[in-house]
Amino acid sequence: MTTDELSRLTQAVLWGAFLLAALLGALVQRTGFCTMGAVSDAVLLGSWTRLRQWALATGTAMAGFAGLVALGWLRPDQTLYASTRWLWLSALSGGLLFGFGMVLSSGCVSKTLVRVGAGNLKALVVLLVAALSGFATLKGLTAVLRSLTVDRVGVGFGVNADPVHGE
Incomplete structure (x- = not known):
């Protein structure tokens, strides 16, 4: 593949992603x-x-x-979602915290993305805080707290969720 072909392919992918994002944003805005x-x-x-x-x-x-x-x-089995354990306390506490955050930020992240697209600066701050909080909970400082507390409570299944590769 030449540099020109790669450049055209990159541009086509970016325009396609932009059009898909605009379409989904309009759909989310219209349907609420x-x-x-x-x-x-x-x-x-x-x-x-x-x-x-x-x-x-x-x-x-x-x-x-x-x-x-x-x-x-x-x-x-190569995704985050296939596991041999169901971390129910982690899911419950994370869901409660996420729901509380949605109430404080006036809606879910999809609504926040639409508001950012409409130029709302408060929504941009909310989106940045949600992204940083999510990353910190998965891989950052609060991940240590999560893994030492709520992730210790779960139900083991013995096999993962992949019917083909689960063992």
């Missing part, structure tokens, strides 16, 4: 797609529309993941 909003609509208003949207998005992501695995393009 937000996890916190979906739950609050169902609980407070009795409207399940946004919760069904969220369930459809989750199912689509799961089907896409399964498709990538079936095609051999992805091995679940």
